[in-house]
Amino acid sequence: xxxxxxxxxxxxxxxxxxxxxxxxxxxxxxxxxxxxxxxxxxxxxxxxxxxxxxxxxxxxxxxxxxxxxxxxxxxxxxxxxxxxxxxxxxxxxxxxxxxxxxxxxxxxxxxxxxxxxxxxxxxxxxxxxxxxxxxxxxxxxxxxxxxxxxxxxxxxxxxxxxxxxxxxxxxxxxxxxxxxxxxxxxxxxxxxxxxxxxxxxxxxxxxxxxxxxxxxxxxxxxxxxxxxxxxxxxxxxxxxxxxxxxxxxxxxxxxxxxxxxxxxxxxxxxxxxxxxxxxxxxxxxxxxxxxxxxxxxxxxxxxxxxxxxxxxxx
Amino acid sequence: xxxxxxxxxxxxxxxxxxxxxxxxxxxxxxxxxxxxxxxxxxxxxxxxxxxxxxxxxxxxxxxxxxxxxxxxxxxxxxxxxxxxxxxxxxxxxxxxxxxxxxxxxxxxxxxxxxxxxxxxxxxxxxxxxxxxxxxxxxxxxxxxxxxxxxxxxxxxxxxxxxxxxxxxxxxxxxxxxxxxxxxxxxxxxxxxxxxxxxxxxxxxxxxxxxxxxxxxxxxxxxxxxxxxxxxxxxxxxxxxxxxxxxxxxxxxxxxxxxxxxxxxxxxxxxxxxxxxxxxxxxxxxxxxxxxxxxxxxxxxxxxxxxxxxxxxxxxxxxxxxxxxxxxxxxxxxxxxxxxxxxxxxxxxxxxxxxxxxxxxxxxxxxxxxxxxxx
Amino acid sequence: xxxxxxxxxxxxxxxxxxxxxxxxxxxxxxxxxxxxxxxxxxxxxxxxxxxxxxxxxxxxxxxxxxxxxxxxxxxxxxxxxxxxxxxxxxxxxxxxxxxxxxxxxxxxxxxxxxxxxxxxxxxxxxxxxxxx
Numbered sequence: 001x002x003x004x005x006x007x008x009x010x011x012x013x014x015x016x017x018x019x020x021x022x023x024x025x026x027x028x029x030x031x032x033x034x035x036x037x038x039x040x041x042x043x044x045x046x047x048x049x050x051x052x053x054x055x056x057x058x059x060x061x062x063x064x065x066x067x068x069x070x071x072x073x074x075x076x077x078x079x080x081x082x083x084x085x086x087x088x089x090x091x092x093x094x095x096x097x098x099x100x101x102x103x104x105x106x107x108x109x110x111x112x113x114x115x116x117x118x119x120x121x122x123x124x125x126x127x128x129x130x131x132x133x134x135x136x137x138x139x140x141x142x143x144x145x146x147x148x149x150x151x152x153x154x155x156x157x158x159x160x161x162x163x164x165x166x167x168x169x170x171x172x173x174x175x176x177x178x179x180x181x182x183x184x185x186x187x188x189x190x191x192x193x194x195x196x197x198x199x200x201x202x203x204x205x206x207x208x209x210x211x212x213x214x215x216x217x218x219x220x221x222x223x224x225x226x227x228x229x230x231x232x233x234x235x236x237x238x239x240x241x242x243x244x245x246x247x248x249x250x251x252x253x254x255x256x257x258x259x260x261x262x263x264x265x266x267x268x269x270x271x272x273x274x275x276x277x278x279x280x281x282x283x284x285x286x287x288x289x290x291x292x293x294x295x296x297x298x299x300x301x302x303x304x305x306x307x308x309x310x311x312x313x314x
Numbered sequence: 315x316x317x318x319x320x321x322x323x324x325x326x327x328x329x330x331x332x333x334x335x336x337x338x339x340x341x342x343x344x345x346x347x348x349x350x351x352x353x354x355x356x357x358x359x360x361x362x363x364x365x366x367x368x369x370x371x372x373x374x375x376x377x378x379x380x381x382x383x384x385x386x387x388x389x390x391x392x393x394x395x396x397x398x399x400x401x402x403x404x405x406x407x408x409x410x411x412x413x414x415x416x417x418x419x420x421x422x423x424x425x426x427x428x429x430x431x432x433x434x435x436x437x438x439x440x441x442x443x444x445x446x447x448x449x450x451x452x453x454x455x456x457x458x459x460x461x462x463x464x465x466x467x468x469x470x471x472x473x474x475x476x477x478x479x480x481x482x483x484x485x486x487x488x489x490x491x492x493x494x495x496x497x498x499x500x501x502x503x504x505x506x507x508x509x510x511x512x513x514x515x516x517x518x519x520x521x522x523x524x525x526x527x528x529x530x531x532x533x534x535x536x537x538x539x540x541x542x543x544x545x546x547x548x549x550x551x552x553x554x555x556x557x558x559x560x561x562x563x564x565x566x567x568x569x570x571x572x573x574x575x576x577x578x579x580x581x582x583x584x585x586x587x588x589x590x591x592x593x594x595x596x597x598x599x600x601x602x603x604x605x606x607x608x609x610x611x612x613x614x615x616x617x618x619x620x621x622x623x624x625x626x627x628x629x630x631x632x633x634x635x636x637x638x639x640x641x642x643x644x645x646x647x648x649x650x651x652x653x654x655x656x657x658x659x660x661x662x663x664x665x666x667x668x669x670x671x672x673x674x675x676x677x678x679x680x681x682x683x684x685x686x687x688x
Numbered sequence: 689x690x691x692x693x694x695x696x697x698x699x700x701x702x703x704x705x706x707x708x709x710x711x712x713x714x715x716x717x718x719x720x721x722x723x724x725x726x727x728x729x730x731x732x733x734x735x736x737x738x739x740x741x742x743x744x745x746x747x748x749x750x751x752x753x754x755x756x757x758x759x760x761x762x763x764x765x766x767x768x769x770x771x772x773x774x775x776x777x778x779x780x781x782x783x784x785x786x787x788x789x790x791x792x793x794x795x796x797x798x799x800x801x802x803x804x805x806x807x808x809x810x811x812x813x814x815x816x817x818x819x820x
Contacts, residue, residue, distance in 0.1 A: 036700075037446070037447075037448075038704070039700050039701075039704065040448055040696045040699055040700050041447060041448050041451035041452075041699070042451065042452075042455060042699055042702050042703070042704050042705045042706070043451065043704050043705075043706045044704045044706060044708065047708060130329060130331050130350075131331070134331075134350075134353070134669070138353075202444055202445075202446060203444070203517050205444065206670070213669075214337060214338060276693065276696065276697070277693070278446065279446055279447075279448050279696060280445070280448060280511075280692050280693050280695075280696040281445060281515070281517055281689065281692065281693075282440060282443040282444045282445040282512075282515070282517050282518050282521060283443065283444025283445075283517070283521075283670075284517055284520070284521070285520075285521060285668055285670045285671065286353055286668060286670060287353075287668065288520055288521075376742055377740075379740065379775070380740060380741075380742040380775070381742070382773070383742050383771050383773035383775070384742065448696060452699070455705055458705075462717075465717050465719075465720065466717050466718075466719065467719070468719065469717065469719035469720050469721040469774055469787070470720070470721055470772060470774075473771065473772065473773070475773040475774060475775070483774070483778060484719065487718070487719070507695050507698075510691045510692065510694075510695055511691070511692040511695050511696075512692070514689075514691055515689050515691070515692050516689050517689065609778075609779075610740065610775050610778035610779045611736055611740060611778075611779040
């Protein structure tokens, strides 16, 4: 296969644009989360840098860039160095789909988001810290368990649309959003819960579990490496919310406004919902969490899938 | 690369984790050594002493009045109650009694201090359970009202130094009783709000019910006191059983739990705040006239002898044992602090639980390191 | 669980209760106990405040001044030790020594915390808060 220089340049430009979008989006999400949490707690949150602290994240990124990159003694160098990239690169790769059609899109996204667990586990193992190790172990167990209901919920949507391509799934919702179908409403709930666990947010944030494990798998990371994990986390949250919006809430379908705006509104709506939940609920214990995944969520997702199949074939 | 075949049984190893003295959930500078088997705690050692300031020794170098500011630094979340416990002991030693207005003011202050302390205790406990700062901030916001009132009355927000031997340092300022009434009526719905966040919350109940069960026998044999003891079902409260000040004049209940688990300890504190509001309300309505203040400069020379007085602090029984040799400074002072006894039971409770539950139990015991290490 | 979400939602629309600290400051209460200050004219040099101070942070020396009256030798206040208990203020028979309202007491040098109470302009550089 040969590619002309022009195509190559276009590829680079698109890639850089995607990276910029990811960074800006993550920074916006961090600022937004700080604002939402602050107002839930009747505080102001960041107010100094820019309008209502809008540039606070920029300041934070600059600070993190300037910080010393500490490497603790006795780390497993390979795992330690590559973990942040494993946490970030898969979520960036998901954006390759943006504005393009891939006939196995849904499968592609799922495959990539599950690679993130590798990064977390490597960080936990490589840090040579017992807290990190516990956090890494927990997250491996958690993310792998919640992957199943997540994918089963996604499969329900795929069954309804009859295709794996994200474009076609969204097009199938032109007349009615999937979420208004009772089957899909259940699937949406399962997807949201499993998605929350997938991106390690309260009530499923046990890999980080501040009050138990200090900061979990990224306890030892500092400077830009830490920022990488942060970036990965927020990008993952964006991806899960975008997926939920695309699969269940009609994606970019909507009246009046241009499709991109509709898509972003829905995505950020779900993100805000996740934040609201995060700043309200306590966290589950690790065994309760696993029990919930295997005893409640997975059977429910399977039952839902079976009912969906019956509904479709009737 | 050398290759070792996977054995039938993978060798596993228990390992020690050092929790604290700098750890988000050890409430100060407690250090726990946990022996973990995977996620399960199999053994634990509690290390204390990181906040030792030898306050008992300091007491042997200060006059009776001079020592009052140091009691503020024992249990820094309930300074008012510490003040009270100390001056009660000193008064018992000297055979002095405060007048009625001073007693009523002391009751109001002690009960408000208890609410402030419990608000903090409960909300930091929920913080340990992973409810990110939100309930903590609500608790702080409510506590702020009480702290501001204390600031109004005695001039500081945490280290009050308000009680004096034989009275209090200053009378209530004008309009303070209205302010207290306002706080009481403000506090009731806010406590309900706080309870709404947790009592019916499935995650919260799943995390606390049946965790860290402290049986009544064990609680008594470890001399656990305060809400932790009452949560185990023992109805023991010095305000009722050994009334000091004017507590026998008020109508209030002693909330108790049944199982002695983390949930009961939380619930007892919640209910105790409501009872404290009731006491404070009755006290502020029945506030007698008079001059509660005493001169600060008076040098006390109690006759040689000894006295032990305990009172019900938010965390349990705080007792001061003072020995006098007739000079203006105490010969010896022993402080019996509730948190010290309460923390002793921790290893018994957390062995066999998960790490997350160990944190939960520690939070539910609501210990303050300033009091443990003195 | 749903109830908890409603509680947080309700609070989402409450006006924030915090202050933007360096620009907005809380007024101090009338009885607030800040840094110790002295009305030199009122002081009768009785030394009661020095005697009652639990942390020995006050240091008063007297000398015989003109017409055989007691006069100040020095009156030093070591703020590093002060625990702001307010006993000196209460014990003073003439209300000469009193607790001011200054609470922003962080400085860069230890020396700045050793304050000469006789110096009239000692707190000029410090931030003076408003009083309720």
